[in-house]
Amino acid sequence: MWNQFRQAEATGPVRLTGKQVEALAGQVYRNLVRQHEEEPGSSASWDGPISAAEDLVEGSSKAQERQFGEEADLLLQKAGLTVDAGSRRRLLDAMARAALEALICLQRRAEGDYSPDRNAERFPELVLPASEKVPASPIAKVTLSDLFDLWKADHLLAGGPEKTARDFRQKLDSLTEFLGHEDAQRITPKQIADWAEHLRHEKGLSDSTVSNKYLAAVKRVFTVGKKRFRIADNPAADVTVEVKKAVKTRSTGFTDEEAKAILSAALKAPNGLGRMAEDNKRAIRWGPWLCAYSGARITEMMQLRKQDVETHKGIPCLRITPEAGSVKSGEQRLVPIHPHLVEMGFLDFVNSRPEGYLFFKLQEGDVPKTRAEHVGQKITGWVRNVVGITDERVQPNHAWRHRLKTEARRLSIERWVVDAIQGHADGSASAGYGEVPVEPLYEAIKRLPRYEV
Known part of the structure:
Protein backbone atom coordinates (compact mmCIF):
# COMPACT_ATOMS: atom_id res chain seq x y z
CA MET A 1 0.00 0.00 0.00
CA PHE A 123 -16.27 -3.97 -22.74
CA PRO A 124 -12.55 -4.03 -23.60
CA GLU A 125 -9.74 -5.54 -21.58
CA LEU A 126 -7.94 -3.16 -19.26
CA VAL A 127 -4.55 -2.21 -20.72
CA LEU A 128 -2.32 0.24 -18.87
CA PRO A 129 0.76 1.91 -20.31
CA ALA A 130 3.91 1.10 -18.39
CA SER A 131 4.03 4.65 -17.01
CA GLU A 132 0.67 4.14 -15.32
CA LYS A 133 1.45 0.82 -13.72
CA VAL A 134 2.09 0.85 -10.00
CA PRO A 135 4.40 -1.61 -8.24
CA ALA A 136 2.48 -4.46 -6.68
CA SER A 137 1.54 -3.68 -3.09
CA PRO A 138 1.06 -6.15 -0.23
CA ILE A 139 -2.42 -7.69 -0.09
CA ALA A 140 -4.59 -5.31 1.89
CA LYS A 141 -6.46 -6.63 4.89
CA VAL A 142 -10.00 -7.67 4.02
CA THR A 143 -12.54 -7.64 6.82
CA LEU A 144 -15.93 -9.27 7.16
CA SER A 145 -17.36 -5.74 7.07
CA ASP A 146 -15.67 -5.17 3.70
CA LEU A 147 -17.27 -8.32 2.29
CA PHE A 148 -20.63 -7.46 3.83
CA ASP A 149 -20.57 -4.01 2.20
CA LEU A 150 -19.88 -5.60 -1.19
CA TRP A 151 -22.77 -8.03 -0.75
CA LYS A 152 -25.10 -5.33 0.56
CA ALA A 153 -24.46 -3.02 -2.40
CA ASP A 154 -25.42 -5.77 -4.85
CA HIS A 155 -28.36 -6.85 -2.66
CA LEU A 156 -29.89 -3.35 -2.54
CA LEU A 157 -29.20 -2.69 -6.23
CA ALA A 158 -31.13 -5.88 -7.06
CA GLY A 159 -34.10 -4.62 -5.02
CA GLY A 160 -33.43 -6.68 -1.88
CA PRO A 161 -35.03 -5.49 1.38
CA GLU A 162 -33.14 -3.57 4.05
CA LYS A 163 -34.36 -6.08 6.65
CA THR A 164 -32.34 -8.86 5.01
CA ALA A 165 -29.25 -6.66 5.14
CA ARG A 166 -29.80 -6.05 8.85
CA ASP A 167 -30.28 -9.78 9.43
CA PHE A 168 -27.03 -10.59 7.57
CA ARG A 169 -25.16 -7.94 9.55
CA GLN A 170 -26.31 -9.53 12.81
CA LYS A 171 -25.09 -12.96 11.68
CA LEU A 172 -21.66 -11.59 10.74
CA ASP A 173 -21.45 -9.76 14.06
CA SER A 174 -22.06 -13.09 15.78
CA LEU A 175 -19.16 -14.67 13.88
CA THR A 176 -16.90 -11.70 14.65
CA GLU A 177 -17.71 -11.94 18.35
CA PHE A 178 -16.94 -15.67 18.36
CA LEU A 179 -13.60 -15.26 16.53
CA GLY A 180 -12.46 -12.13 18.32
CA HIS A 181 -11.52 -10.49 15.00
CA GLU A 182 -12.99 -9.91 11.53
CA ASP A 183 -9.98 -10.55 9.30
CA ALA A 184 -11.64 -12.53 6.51
CA GLN A 185 -8.33 -13.95 5.25
CA ARG A 186 -7.54 -15.60 8.59
CA ILE A 187 -10.84 -17.47 8.90
CA THR A 188 -10.66 -21.24 8.35
CA PRO A 189 -13.36 -23.83 7.62
CA LYS A 190 -12.78 -25.37 11.06
CA GLN A 191 -13.44 -22.02 12.74
CA ILE A 192 -16.71 -21.70 10.84
CA ALA A 193 -17.66 -25.24 11.91
CA ASP A 194 -16.72 -24.46 15.52
CA TRP A 195 -18.87 -21.33 15.39
CA ALA A 196 -21.82 -23.37 14.13
CA GLU A 197 -21.39 -25.81 17.02
CA HIS A 198 -21.15 -22.88 19.44
CA LEU A 199 -24.47 -21.53 18.16
CA ARG A 200 -26.12 -24.91 18.59
CA HIS A 201 -24.72 -25.96 21.97
CA GLU A 202 -23.87 -22.71 23.75
CA LYS A 203 -26.51 -20.38 22.33
CA GLY A 204 -29.20 -23.05 22.07
CA LEU A 205 -30.16 -22.27 18.49
CA SER A 206 -31.91 -24.95 16.46
CA ASP A 207 -30.12 -26.83 13.68
CA SER A 208 -32.50 -25.25 11.19
CA THR A 209 -31.74 -21.72 12.40
CA VAL A 210 -27.98 -22.26 12.32
CA SER A 211 -28.06 -23.85 8.86
CA ASN A 212 -30.69 -21.77 7.10
CA LYS A 213 -29.96 -18.40 8.66
CA TYR A 214 -26.49 -18.07 10.17
CA LEU A 215 -24.48 -20.31 7.85
CA ALA A 216 -26.52 -19.25 4.83
CA ALA A 217 -25.78 -15.57 5.44
CA VAL A 218 -22.06 -16.08 5.98
CA LYS A 219 -21.75 -18.34 2.94
CA ARG A 220 -23.47 -15.77 0.74
CA VAL A 221 -21.22 -12.94 1.87
CA PHE A 222 -18.04 -15.00 1.44
CA THR A 223 -19.23 -16.08 -2.02
CA VAL A 224 -19.49 -12.46 -3.13
CA GLY A 225 -16.02 -11.77 -1.73
CA LYS A 226 -14.56 -14.66 -3.70
CA LYS A 227 -16.32 -13.65 -6.92
CA ARG A 228 -14.92 -10.14 -6.50
CA PHE A 229 -11.42 -11.57 -5.94
CA ARG A 230 -11.16 -10.07 -2.46
CA ILE A 231 -10.51 -13.48 -0.90
CA ALA A 232 -9.06 -16.64 -2.40
CA ASP A 233 -11.48 -19.16 -0.88
CA ASN A 234 -14.85 -19.35 0.82
CA PRO A 235 -14.11 -20.94 4.22
CA ALA A 236 -17.81 -21.59 4.83
CA ALA A 237 -18.46 -23.37 1.53
CA ASP A 238 -18.21 -26.94 2.82
CA VAL A 239 -19.52 -26.38 6.35
CA THR A 240 -22.94 -27.93 6.94
CA VAL A 241 -25.30 -28.60 9.79
CA GLU A 242 -27.64 -31.53 9.28
CA VAL A 243 -31.23 -30.49 9.84
CA LYS A 244 -33.38 -33.38 10.92
CA LYS A 245 -36.92 -33.40 9.69
CA ALA A 246 -39.20 -32.19 12.44
CA VAL A 247 -41.60 -34.71 13.94
CA LYS A 248 -45.11 -33.56 13.08
CA THR A 249 -47.62 -34.42 15.78
CA ARG A 250 -50.52 -32.26 14.64
CA SER A 251 -51.74 -30.19 11.71
CA THR A 252 -49.88 -26.93 11.13
CA GLY A 253 -53.20 -25.30 10.28
CA PHE A 254 -56.00 -24.48 12.69
CA THR A 255 -58.48 -27.24 13.41
CA ASP A 256 -62.18 -26.58 12.78
CA GLU A 257 -62.68 -25.95 16.50
CA GLU A 258 -59.73 -23.55 16.74
CA ALA A 259 -60.79 -21.65 13.64
CA LYS A 260 -64.35 -21.21 14.89
CA ALA A 261 -63.16 -20.17 18.34
CA ILE A 262 -60.95 -17.42 16.90
CA LEU A 263 -63.48 -16.14 14.38
CA SER A 264 -66.31 -16.20 16.91
CA ALA A 265 -64.23 -14.24 19.44
CA ALA A 266 -63.35 -11.69 16.77
CA LEU A 267 -67.06 -10.85 16.39
CA LYS A 268 -67.52 -9.85 20.02
CA ALA A 269 -68.16 -6.23 20.94
CA PRO A 270 -65.01 -4.05 20.84
CA ASN A 271 -65.52 -2.93 24.44
CA GLY A 272 -64.83 -6.51 25.47
CA LEU A 273 -61.20 -5.99 24.43
CA GLY A 274 -60.56 -3.62 27.33
CA ARG A 275 -58.35 -0.56 27.03
CA MET A 276 -56.71 -1.66 23.80
CA ALA A 277 -56.22 1.02 21.12
CA GLU A 278 -59.14 1.36 18.71
CA ASP A 279 -56.94 0.54 15.71
CA ASN A 280 -55.92 -2.74 17.38
CA LYS A 281 -59.56 -3.56 18.08
CA ARG A 282 -60.36 -3.08 14.39
CA ALA A 283 -57.41 -5.30 13.49
CA ILE A 284 -58.69 -8.07 15.78
CA ARG A 285 -62.19 -7.68 14.33
CA TRP A 286 -61.12 -8.10 10.70
CA GLY A 287 -57.59 -9.57 10.66
CA PRO A 288 -58.48 -13.23 11.45
CA TRP A 289 -61.43 -13.18 9.03
CA LEU A 290 -59.32 -11.72 6.23
CA CYS A 291 -56.63 -14.36 6.77
CA ALA A 292 -59.20 -17.15 7.00
CA TYR A 293 -60.65 -16.35 3.58
CA SER A 294 -57.38 -15.46 1.81
CA GLY A 295 -54.59 -17.48 3.44
CA ALA A 296 -52.55 -14.27 3.36
CA ARG A 297 -49.74 -13.36 5.72
CA ILE A 298 -50.96 -11.29 8.65
CA THR A 299 -48.55 -8.45 7.86
CA GLU A 300 -49.94 -8.24 4.32
CA MET A 301 -53.44 -7.81 5.74
CA MET A 302 -52.45 -5.34 8.45
CA GLN A 303 -50.67 -3.05 5.99
CA LEU A 304 -53.70 -2.73 3.72
CA ARG A 305 -54.58 0.84 2.78
CA LYS A 306 -57.99 2.15 1.82
CA GLN A 307 -56.91 2.42 -1.84
CA ASP A 308 -55.78 -1.25 -1.80
CA VAL A 309 -59.42 -2.39 -1.62
CA GLU A 310 -60.69 -2.05 -5.17
CA THR A 311 -63.01 -3.51 -7.76
CA HIS A 312 -61.42 -5.31 -10.68
CA LYS A 313 -63.64 -6.51 -13.53
CA GLY A 314 -66.61 -6.20 -11.20
CA ILE A 315 -64.92 -8.31 -8.50
CA PRO A 316 -64.05 -6.76 -5.11
CA CYS A 317 -60.37 -7.38 -4.44
CA LEU A 318 -57.50 -6.70 -2.09
CA ARG A 319 -54.39 -5.43 -3.83
CA ILE A 320 -51.39 -6.72 -1.87
CA THR A 321 -48.48 -4.56 -2.97
CA PRO A 322 -44.93 -3.72 -1.86
CA GLU A 323 -45.96 -0.08 -2.12
CA ALA A 324 -47.93 -0.55 1.11
CA GLY A 325 -45.14 -2.19 3.09
CA SER A 326 -43.54 -5.60 2.75
CA VAL A 327 -44.50 -8.49 0.46
CA LYS A 328 -42.28 -11.55 0.77
CA SER A 329 -42.35 -12.32 -2.96
CA GLY A 330 -41.60 -8.70 -3.82
CA GLU A 331 -44.51 -8.72 -6.27
CA GLN A 332 -48.00 -7.29 -6.03
CA ARG A 333 -51.04 -9.52 -6.43
CA LEU A 334 -54.84 -9.30 -6.46
CA VAL A 335 -56.82 -11.41 -3.99
CA PRO A 336 -60.60 -11.52 -4.52
CA ILE A 337 -62.67 -10.86 -1.41
CA HIS A 338 -64.88 -13.74 -0.27
CA PRO A 339 -68.62 -12.91 -0.59
CA HIS A 340 -69.09 -13.69 3.10
CA LEU A 341 -66.74 -10.84 4.01
CA VAL A 342 -68.78 -8.47 1.84
CA GLU A 343 -72.00 -9.60 3.57
CA MET A 344 -70.35 -9.05 6.94
CA GLY A 345 -69.74 -5.41 6.05
CA PHE A 346 -66.02 -5.35 5.28
CA LEU A 347 -66.45 -3.00 2.31
CA ASP A 348 -68.63 -0.72 4.43
CA PHE A 349 -65.88 -0.70 7.06
CA VAL A 350 -63.31 0.25 4.41
CA ASN A 351 -65.51 3.04 3.05
CA SER A 352 -65.94 4.45 6.56
CA ARG A 353 -62.21 4.79 7.11
CA PRO A 354 -60.10 7.84 6.18
CA GLU A 355 -57.49 7.62 3.45
CA GLY A 356 -54.38 5.68 4.40
CA TYR A 357 -53.77 2.51 6.37
CA LEU A 358 -56.83 0.69 7.66
CA PHE A 359 -55.41 -0.72 10.89
CA PHE A 360 -52.88 1.83 12.11
CA LYS A 361 -51.99 5.50 11.80
CA LEU A 362 -48.63 6.15 10.20
CA GLN A 363 -46.66 8.74 12.13
CA GLU A 364 -43.62 10.62 10.85
CA GLY A 365 -40.62 8.32 10.85
CA ASP A 366 -42.71 5.14 11.08
CA VAL A 367 -41.88 2.16 8.85
CA PRO A 368 -45.16 0.64 7.51
CA LYS A 369 -43.88 -2.93 7.69
CA THR A 370 -42.80 -2.50 11.30
CA ARG A 371 -46.15 -0.99 12.26
CA ALA A 372 -48.02 -3.79 10.48
CA GLU A 373 -45.90 -6.43 12.23
CA HIS A 374 -46.63 -4.77 15.57
CA VAL A 375 -50.38 -4.95 14.97
CA GLY A 376 -50.04 -8.57 13.86
CA GLN A 377 -48.28 -9.33 17.15
CA LYS A 378 -51.23 -7.82 19.01
CA ILE A 379 -53.49 -10.33 17.25
CA THR A 380 -51.08 -13.15 18.13
CA GLY A 381 -51.22 -12.19 21.80
CA TRP A 382 -55.01 -12.01 21.66
CA VAL A 383 -55.25 -15.49 20.07
CA ARG A 384 -52.97 -16.94 22.75
CA ASN A 385 -54.16 -15.10 25.86
CA VAL A 386 -57.82 -14.32 25.19
CA VAL A 387 -59.06 -16.98 22.78
CA GLY A 388 -56.86 -19.55 24.48
CA ILE A 389 -55.13 -21.21 21.49
CA THR A 390 -51.97 -22.04 23.44
CA ASP A 391 -50.68 -25.08 21.53
CA GLU A 392 -47.09 -24.11 20.63
CA ARG A 393 -47.14 -26.46 17.64
CA VAL A 394 -49.43 -24.08 15.79
CA GLN A 395 -48.54 -20.49 14.89
CA PRO A 396 -51.31 -17.94 15.37
CA ASN A 397 -52.08 -16.04 12.14
CA HIS A 398 -49.72 -18.14 9.98
CA ALA A 399 -51.82 -21.24 10.63
CA TRP A 400 -54.50 -19.69 8.38
CA ARG A 401 -52.13 -20.11 5.42
CA HIS A 402 -51.77 -23.82 6.12
CA ARG A 403 -55.49 -24.23 6.67
CA LEU A 404 -56.45 -22.56 3.38
CA LYS A 405 -53.98 -24.77 1.51
CA THR A 406 -55.60 -27.84 3.08
CA GLU A 407 -59.10 -26.63 2.21
CA ALA A 408 -58.05 -25.99 -1.39
CA ARG A 409 -56.70 -29.53 -1.72
CA ARG A 410 -59.90 -30.91 -0.27
CA LEU A 411 -61.82 -29.01 -2.96
CA SER A 412 -59.33 -30.04 -5.72
CA ILE A 413 -58.56 -26.40 -6.54
CA GLU A 414 -55.61 -26.21 -8.91
CA ARG A 415 -52.28 -25.51 -7.28
CA TRP A 416 -51.40 -22.53 -9.47
CA VAL A 417 -54.64 -20.84 -8.43
CA VAL A 418 -53.93 -21.32 -4.72
CA ASP A 419 -50.33 -20.16 -5.16
CA ALA A 420 -51.53 -17.01 -6.91
CA ILE A 421 -53.99 -16.26 -4.10
CA GLN A 422 -51.43 -16.79 -1.35
CA GLY A 423 -48.40 -15.31 -3.10
CA HIS A 424 -46.43 -18.55 -3.27
CA ALA A 425 -43.92 -18.95 -6.12
CA ASP A 426 -43.96 -22.37 -7.77
CA GLY A 427 -40.32 -22.14 -8.90
CA SER A 428 -41.00 -23.00 -12.54
CA ALA A 429 -39.57 -21.00 -15.44
CA SER A 430 -43.04 -20.51 -16.90
CA ALA A 431 -44.35 -18.86 -13.74
CA GLY A 432 -42.80 -15.53 -14.73
CA TYR A 433 -44.72 -15.40 -18.02
CA GLY A 434 -48.10 -13.75 -18.43
CA GLU A 435 -50.47 -12.39 -15.81
CA VAL A 436 -52.82 -14.22 -13.46
CA PRO A 437 -56.45 -13.40 -14.37
CA VAL A 438 -58.64 -12.53 -11.42
CA GLU A 439 -61.71 -14.51 -12.53
CA PRO A 440 -60.43 -18.04 -11.74
CA LEU A 441 -59.10 -16.76 -8.42
CA TYR A 442 -62.55 -15.45 -7.53
CA GLU A 443 -64.20 -18.74 -8.52
CA ALA A 444 -61.80 -20.55 -6.19
CA ILE A 445 -62.38 -18.10 -3.34
CA LYS A 446 -66.16 -18.53 -3.67
CA ARG A 447 -65.77 -22.31 -3.33
CA LEU A 448 -64.17 -21.98 0.09
CA PRO A 449 -66.81 -22.99 2.68
CA ARG A 450 -68.26 -20.26 4.84
CA TYR A 451 -67.39 -20.12 8.50
CA GLU A 452 -70.67 -20.28 10.38
CA VAL A 453 -69.99 -19.15 13.95
Missing part, protein backbone atom coordinates in the same frame (compact mmCIF):
# COMPACT_ATOMS: atom_id res chain seq x y z
CA TRP A 2 2.83 2.43 0.89
CA ASN A 3 4.43 1.67 -2.46
CA GLN A 4 1.22 2.83 -4.11
CA PHE A 5 1.16 6.04 -2.09
CA ARG A 6 4.81 6.80 -2.94
CA GLN A 7 4.10 6.20 -6.63
CA ALA A 8 1.13 8.56 -6.49
CA GLU A 9 3.31 11.24 -4.87
CA ALA A 10 5.95 10.84 -7.55
CA THR A 11 3.78 10.79 -10.62
CA GLY A 12 0.46 12.30 -9.48
CA PRO A 13 -3.00 10.98 -10.27
CA VAL A 14 -3.46 9.65 -13.80
CA ARG A 15 -6.25 10.49 -16.23
CA LEU A 16 -8.09 7.43 -17.53
CA THR A 17 -8.84 7.09 -21.21
CA GLY A 18 -12.36 6.31 -22.34
CA LYS A 19 -11.31 2.75 -23.14
CA GLN A 20 -9.84 2.25 -19.68
CA VAL A 21 -13.01 3.59 -18.05
CA GLU A 22 -15.19 1.16 -19.98
CA ALA A 23 -12.82 -1.73 -19.24
CA LEU A 24 -13.14 -1.09 -15.51
CA ALA A 25 -16.92 -0.71 -15.76
CA GLY A 26 -17.06 -4.02 -17.60
CA GLN A 27 -15.96 -5.75 -14.42
CA VAL A 28 -19.11 -4.43 -12.72
CA TYR A 29 -21.21 -5.80 -15.56
CA ARG A 30 -19.63 -9.25 -15.52
CA ASN A 31 -19.68 -9.57 -11.72
CA LEU A 32 -23.36 -8.66 -11.45
CA VAL A 33 -24.45 -11.00 -14.25
CA ARG A 34 -22.28 -13.84 -12.94
CA GLN A 35 -23.76 -13.52 -9.46
CA HIS A 36 -27.42 -13.89 -10.48
CA GLU A 37 -27.76 -15.54 -13.90
CA GLU A 38 -27.93 -19.12 -12.62
CA GLU A 39 -31.16 -18.36 -10.71
CA PRO A 40 -32.49 -15.01 -11.98
CA GLY A 41 -36.03 -15.45 -10.61
CA SER A 42 -39.01 -13.95 -12.40
CA SER A 43 -38.83 -11.29 -15.07
CA ALA A 44 -41.09 -8.94 -13.12
CA SER A 45 -38.75 -9.05 -10.11
CA TRP A 46 -36.18 -7.05 -12.09
CA ASP A 47 -38.53 -4.18 -12.97
CA GLY A 48 -37.85 -2.33 -9.72
CA PRO A 49 -34.04 -2.71 -9.78
CA ILE A 50 -33.94 -1.65 -13.43
CA SER A 51 -36.00 1.45 -12.63
CA ALA A 52 -33.67 2.29 -9.72
CA ALA A 53 -30.62 1.77 -11.95
CA GLU A 54 -32.11 4.06 -14.61
CA ASP A 55 -32.47 6.74 -11.94
CA LEU A 56 -28.81 6.28 -11.01
CA VAL A 57 -27.71 6.64 -14.63
CA GLU A 58 -29.58 9.92 -14.82
CA GLY A 59 -28.80 10.83 -11.23
CA SER A 60 -26.26 13.06 -9.57
CA SER A 61 -22.60 12.26 -9.05
CA LYS A 62 -23.32 12.12 -5.30
CA ALA A 63 -25.92 9.38 -5.80
CA GLN A 64 -23.50 7.43 -8.00
CA GLU A 65 -20.77 7.87 -5.40
CA ARG A 66 -23.00 6.47 -2.66
CA GLN A 67 -23.87 3.41 -4.74
CA PHE A 68 -20.59 2.68 -6.50
CA GLY A 69 -17.88 4.63 -4.67
CA GLU A 70 -16.51 1.76 -2.62
CA GLU A 71 -16.55 -0.64 -5.56
CA ALA A 72 -14.76 1.95 -7.69
CA ASP A 73 -12.04 2.18 -5.02
CA LEU A 74 -11.64 -1.59 -5.09
CA LEU A 75 -11.40 -1.70 -8.89
CA LEU A 76 -8.79 1.04 -8.92
CA GLN A 77 -6.84 -0.52 -6.06
CA LYS A 78 -6.74 -3.86 -7.83
CA ALA A 79 -5.52 -2.17 -11.02
CA GLY A 80 -2.92 -0.23 -9.01
CA LEU A 81 -4.29 3.14 -10.10
CA THR A 82 -4.63 6.53 -8.50
CA VAL A 83 -6.83 8.67 -10.76
CA ASP A 84 -7.83 12.30 -10.97
CA ALA A 85 -11.30 13.56 -9.98
CA GLY A 86 -12.53 13.78 -13.56
CA SER A 87 -11.60 10.17 -14.27
CA ARG A 88 -13.37 9.05 -11.11
CA ARG A 89 -16.59 10.83 -12.12
CA ARG A 90 -16.45 9.22 -15.58
CA LEU A 91 -15.84 5.82 -13.99
CA LEU A 92 -18.81 6.12 -11.61
CA ASP A 93 -21.07 7.12 -14.52
CA ALA A 94 -19.82 4.17 -16.60
CA MET A 95 -20.34 1.81 -13.68
CA ALA A 96 -23.95 3.00 -13.33
CA ARG A 97 -24.57 2.35 -17.03
CA ALA A 98 -22.88 -1.05 -16.85
CA ALA A 99 -25.02 -2.04 -13.85
CA LEU A 100 -28.20 -1.05 -15.72
CA GLU A 101 -27.17 -3.11 -18.73
CA ALA A 102 -26.38 -6.07 -16.45
CA LEU A 103 -29.85 -5.90 -14.85
CA ILE A 104 -31.48 -5.81 -18.29
CA CYS A 105 -29.43 -8.88 -19.22
CA LEU A 106 -30.60 -10.64 -16.05
CA GLN A 107 -34.21 -9.86 -16.91
CA ARG A 108 -33.67 -11.55 -20.28
CA ARG A 109 -32.20 -14.53 -18.44
CA ALA A 110 -35.30 -14.59 -16.21
CA GLU A 111 -37.40 -14.79 -19.38
CA GLY A 112 -35.45 -17.87 -20.46
CA ASP A 113 -33.12 -16.10 -22.92
CA TYR A 114 -29.64 -17.56 -22.38
CA SER A 115 -28.34 -16.72 -25.82
CA PRO A 116 -24.71 -15.47 -26.00
CA ASP A 117 -24.37 -12.13 -24.24
CA ARG A 118 -23.06 -9.95 -27.04
CA ASN A 119 -23.46 -6.85 -24.90
CA ALA A 120 -20.66 -8.08 -22.65
CA GLU A 121 -18.32 -8.05 -25.65
CA ARG A 122 -18.47 -4.26 -25.83
